[in-house]
Amino acid sequence: IQCLTARGASQRNVLLIVGDDAGFESQVYGNNVLKTPALNYLANRSIVFDNAFTSVSSCSPSRSAILSGLPQHQNGMYGLHNTVHNFEFSFRIIGKKHVGPEDVYPFDYEVTEEQVSINKVGRNITFIKERVSDFLNGTAVGQQFFLYVAFHDPHRCGSTNPEFGEFCEKFGNGQPGMGHIPDWTPTQYSPDEVVVPYFVPDTPAARKDLAAQYTTINRMDQGINLVLEELRKAGHLDDTLVIFTSDNGIPFPNGRTNLYTSGMAEPFLLSSPDGRSKWGKRNSDLVSLLDIVPTILDWYSIQYPSYQLEGNLVQLTGQSLLPVVNDDDDKYKSHTKQQLPGVSQSRDAVYASHDLHEITMFYPMRSIRNQNYHLIHNLNFKMPFSIDQDFFVSPTFQDILNRTKEGLPLSWFKTLDQYYYRDEWELFDVLSDPFEVHNVAYDPRYVSVVSDLKKQLKTWQNVTADPWICAPGAVLEFQGKYKGNPQCLSMYNGLDGS
Amino acid sequence: IQCLTARGASQRNVLLIVGDDAGFESQVYGNNVLKTPALNYLANRSIVFDNAFTSVSSCSPSRSAILSGLPQHQNGMYGLHNTVHNFEFSFRIIGKKHVGPEDVYPFDYEVTEEQVSINKVGRNITFIKERVSDFLNGTAVGQQFFLYVAFHDPHRCGSTNPEFGEFCEKFGNGQPGMGHIPDWTPTQYSPDEVVVPYFVPDTPAARKDLAAQYTTINRMDQGINLVLEELRKAGHLDDTLVIFTSDNGIPFPNGRTNLYTSGMAEPFLLSSPDGRSKWGKRNSDLVSLLDIVPTILDWYSIQYPSYQLEGNLVQLTGQSLLPVVNDDDDKYKSHTKQQLPGVSQSRDAVYASHDLHEITMFYPMRSIRNQNYHLIHNLNFKMPFSIDQDFFVSPTFQDILNRTKEGLPLSWFKTLDQYYYRDEWELFDVLSDPFEVHNVAYDPRYVSVVSDLKKQLKTWQNVTADPWICAPGAVLEFQGKYKGNPQCLSMYNGLDGS
Ligand SMILES: [Ca+2]
Ligand SMILES: [Ca+2]
Ligand SMILES: [Mg+2]
Ligand SMILES: [Mg+2]
Secondary structure (H helix, E strand, C coil): CCCCCCCCCCCCEEEEEEECCCCCCCHHHCCCCCCCHHHHHHHCCCEEEEEEECCCCCHHHHHHHHHHCCCCCCCCCCCHHHHCCCCCCEEEEEECCCCCCCCCCCCCEEEECCCCCHHHHHHCHHHHHHHHHHHHCCCCCCCCEEEEEECCCCCCCCCCCHHHCCCCCCCCECCCCCCECCCCCCCCCCCCCCCCCCCCCCCHHHHHHHHHHHHHHHHHHHHHHHHHHHHHHCCCCCCEEEEEEECCCCCCCCCCCCCCHHHHEEEEEEECCCCHHHCCCEECCCEEHHHHHHHHHHHCCCCCCCCEECCEECCCCCCCCHHHHCCCCCCCCCCCCCCCCCCCCCCCCEEEEEEECCCCCEEEEEEEECCCEEEEEECCCCCCCCCCHHHHCCHHHHHHHHHHHHCCCCCCCCCHHHHHCCCCEEEEECCCCCCCCCCCCCCHHHHHHHHHHHHHHHHHHHHCCCHHHHCCCEEEECCHHHCCCCEEEECCCCCCCC | CCCCCCCCCCCCEEEEEEECCCCCCCHHHCCCCCCCHHHHHHHCCCEEEEEEECCCCCHHHHHHHHHHCCCCCCCCCCCHHHHCCCCCCEEEEEECCCCCCCCCCCCCEEEECCCCCHHHHHHCHHHHHHHHHHHHCCCCCCCCEEEEEECCCCCCCCCCCHHHCCCCCCCCECCCCCCECCCCCCCCCCCCCCCCCCCCCCCHHHHHHHHHHHHHHHHHHHHHHHHHHHHHHCCCCCCEEEEEEECCCCCCCCCCCCCCHHHHEEEEEEECCCCHHHCCCEECCCEEHHHHHHHHHHHCCCCCCCCEECCEECCCCCCCCHHHHCCCCCCCCCCCCCCCCCCCCCCCEEEEEEEECCCCCEEEEEEEEECCEEEEEECCCCCCCCCCHHHHCCHHHHHHHHHHHHCCCCCCCCCHHHHHCCCCEEEEECCCCCCCCCCCCCCHHHHHHHHHHHHHHHHHHHHCCCHHHHCCCEEEECCHHHCCCCEEEECCCCCCCC
């Protein structure tokens, strides 16, 4: 019996591992305090990307973008599963789902927060291991599979389950009332030893928060080890494309819900069985999480379907990463690469689109980032940026609030007022100003840079059918006499938006 | 065979007729130019309410509120049909639906824009008449019924089908390319003779728009005549509760999408077979479209179900109008009247809640209005109010834009800049300032009025589980240690929101 595919492998599988609010707190990304042996192991079988970015720094929108390949303002009818529905394989999610509706994001089988508690399914690594084992030794036997393991670690816990600690770092640690996760050996960290990211205040409160986060990342790392071990035991270490990334920035100020680099940058490990010569290497190409769908489609040699949403042809703007990670660049001609006129695709630039985090947190932003510059358009800029329920009650943010009220030093790189009130356009020269402190969008020396980036951003918004393409200064007309010739018509409200 | 209900009628039916963007352009409300014989006829069998208000001045949210009895920020799982699902009757919509999802707003049978074109189902009065006839002489025979007839008239047409005129006033008029509606005898109006509402500029452009609107209202009125005639022929004129109203303000500046009185006030005719002694009378009580569900439940003697949404008990804040319209006030003890502590119910005050019209038009507002005062909270007040695609291209608004650009007189009661940029709080003394020109929210003489109204508004927001209750200055915390004790915690963003 001939079971080989055109590419010579007997089976082609995908394992997508997503951390929740995870960042660069790992040895893979240079943190020498927090030991992450599982991620180290995976990194040694991967290309490690140093310039990967989410298209939106918020949980549900990011997951919908990861699984659809489309930005949050466009997410349409084809989740990954629908795209590949004629393809014989088993599609499973274990962990945090947080996407909908069902008909766009169906899974053949799922164990998620819709069936069991979010902490159990997303943080109990023994439970996760067992579900992975069930799947690999059950449904998946003899069948190609796509397995999506969505950890809830290292998400915060303080707003919902403070009894487990700020990051649920005590959940399952065996102490009284904390439950017991048999496979987890908790590691404790001292607030003194943590590495404080440049965008987090260096305060006792933040250090304590970070120490708790480390313990939770440690649990996730041990969970990743268990998942990879199950993959190995099932014999699929060498026929499975493994991806590790996160959905959004870490839940600290300037992180999650922001499109600053500190909110957009993500860890990204891509392990291809066909790319052994490049294992362990690093790559500084610009990568978007919108590249995940094109990469997986490429892996399975599946074409993206041709369809329209509200009269617009839906096109992926991401690109397959297989040509980058595989041994023979020419052998893997991307099946999803498209010539989208005027759109700088991954490698040249990455894009982001955010509308809201919680329902009341309306603060639409659009962003383009290349290797030199980062442009952000804040559409609701006259109103303050908002704070989510979860982050608001965190010790780090409460400390910022209290110090602001009392007029004490923040030990932070901006003030709370600066954080709340942003210019409509922000341009950062990321090579000379990697922390994005100096907005040069209104500096005459950057006129042509701004103009070029705005043009590229608008083109991307157009290709992705962004309803906000004309905001906040104009109205988009596309019906009646504007059918086939959509226009932004100025409201004369003092905001030119261009 | 005994078919009588407890109330002595053999059958109890409801006919709900809703105009789309309809206002006070009718003889019933004092317009002597536009003849509306069908509304006159209905008014003579109704109490005519002079102080009825929508809870949101936008099409879909308003329809969802009309059919659920809950404001747009709360609309839950119980549309009217679900509420009465154990009750034997037939539930049908003919016309413009514009609500979803299916499981909240199911209809036993529907003829809507989902099956045929919106203009056919909502403006072709012959087609509408025939569907009503099919229903009354088919499915509804021998069965109690709820019939919802949702005209698309007198909605604008310019942005989608300009070939039919600004208000589709030419649609079906028999001229070449316009099609033919057999039952419609079009009436033309001259721009010179129209009555220009106080909130519309008195310009040639606006007058021409109003003249077109009149022709379309004339078509709706003839349609209402046909519908009532079908009801009469089927023998149900005397066992059917008939309501006529509209979903939102007229599509003119300060109207639709606004919570000013010009956007919130609606025509409201309630015809009860049990209220003949009051037929033809007028009533100046404050009435909300949120009263429609309690009224219909009362009519059928159905209790509103007890259920929770996200942990909050869902309660109707409207009141049955049957005690107001029926002959014997004491005979009709409302089945839905509830004591909601601190909430001024209809008769004392009406409330409104708006978040957005089109997806990009985020401009949440909350409002309370009593017989003396009208308070509006503009939550996104630092940004300009937005203009919808449909209204933007209207001759009336284009004329405002062009005159503003050219520095010409607007013949309007405000400037475009005033219209765009609003204070966070607006208070109008509606008795002395019915046009709502002078915002006295910051006038020291109104401190206690403002304070009282804010308190009532917050109470209503609380009872209706409004996620925006803390916006824009604070974060709502209700989980973890705030469970059972929700709090608004200040962000210290310079907006106290109180
Ligand atoms: Ca997340
Ligand atoms: Ca409407
Ligand atoms: Mg992250
Ligand atoms: Mg109206």
